[in-house]
Amino acid sequence: MNTRRQFLQSSAVIAAPMLVNAKAFSDDSPSNRINVAFIGTGNQGMGMLRRFLNAELGNVLAVCDVNEGSYGYKEPDHFYGATPAKQLVEANNAKRSKSGAAAQCHAYSDFREVLQRDDIDAVVIVVPDHWHRVITVMALEAGKDVYCEKPLTFSVADGRVMIDAVRKNDRILQTGSHERSNPISQFVCEAAKAGKIGKLTKIITKVGYNNKVGPGPGWMPMPVPKNLDYRTWLGPAPQQPYHEDRCLYRFRFNYDYSGGQITNFGAHCNDMAHWGMGLDTGGPTEVECLDAKFLPEGSLFNTATETRFRCKYANGVELLCESGEEQVQTRFEGTDGWLQTGYRGTTASDPNLLEGLPEKTKGVNDPHSSHLANFIDCVKSRSEPRAPVEVGHASAVLCHIANAMIRLFPQTGPGRVAKWDAASEQFVGDDLANRMLVREQRDPFA
Structure with a gap:
């Protein structure tokens, strides 16, 4: 072909x-x-x-x-x-x-x-x-x-x-x-980047808890529905027996196909953290998992149900990402105040910091639609979109290296700080952590 x-x-x-x-x-x-x-x-x-x-x-x-x-x-x-x-x-x-x-x-x-x-x-x-x-x-x-x-x-x-x-x-x-096409997120992230709250010192991001429950140990395979090409759905992933909770929306709760809520909601709020720091294509210098909880071994869902990790950056900023009731939330703290935005609204240490904040958009002008429109604009004009490939890669890398430490947490516990080299995209002198970055994949067309 x-x-x-x-x-x-x-x-x-x-x-x-x-x-x-x-x-x-x-x-x-x-x-x-x-x-x-x-x-x-x-x-x-x-x-x-x-x-x-x-x-x-x-x-x-x-x-x-x-x-x-x-x-x-x-x-x-x-x-x-x-x-x-x-x-x-x-x-x-x-x-x-x-x-x-x-x-x-x-x-x-x-x-x-x-x-x-x-x-x-x-x-x-x-x-x-x-x-x-x-x-x-x-x-x-x-x-x-x-x-x-x-x-x-x-x-x-x-x-x-x-x-x-x-x-x-x-x-x-x-x-x-x-969120790159959300006027409210644009306002908050650009304000943080411009120093409206002074020098950035800390960013706190929230990701939602797992919103679905899968079968525990001892779950049994199910017949593959006639309407589903399950072999192709698996593609490059490991060969596994079918269960309805493995596919469709619930794929995100299994490490064979995704990275849990860290790569789901965390891909938004942690992307905004990089944006507000002015590090669209950068990364941290170190990462540490502070806490992680998992379902019993043998459960179909194996991604962390609750997480808390910390990153440090060369500019001195500390990023703390943790599970919570808020699905997506990013809080920027600086020497002169703070700004916070998420699915439940936008607040600040001083109301004057919110002067000029756009109203929440609805209908065809919502962030999803605006982001698609920006894509089509750029297809026509041949200009760079709001979230080009390098930006998407950097945000995903942050989530992947956090997940590497989260998955190691049950055997290493807290206090294990890994140094990260953003240039080489490797942990420094940490073979165990680097092995967690490798995702073996089959030939999807074999």
């Missing part, structure tokens, strides 16, 4: 001016609308697809998922997959079409068929973390621009491969760190 395709050779598309207002993309002329495919149409994928369609950001020509369609994603009544996504797109097309005829959207189970299509300019990748590198690199080599959900990578090593693929193929990549 030839996985390298030339980008759509329309100079009108390549040279299109940057358009800030997503509604400007509602022009149906072929020269103005970007052709997009969605790879992964589960819980997050369907949400992103709805936002893309509502904001009229482009033409969705294809959707792809290894699940034809089923209930039971984040909630039991959520019916997602390739077929529901196809129906959603075609219903939207029929509503927008003057004739009422639905323009066809093709549904696929194999993403490689999507990448072979010369009429698709960009792909939105919303799949479990263990597939991010493979699909992203193949898409880039096929000449597609890529929106890849956070965390950008499954391992530290994945990031360098993805950076090289973006730059070698001269493609656009937007990491799905949508």
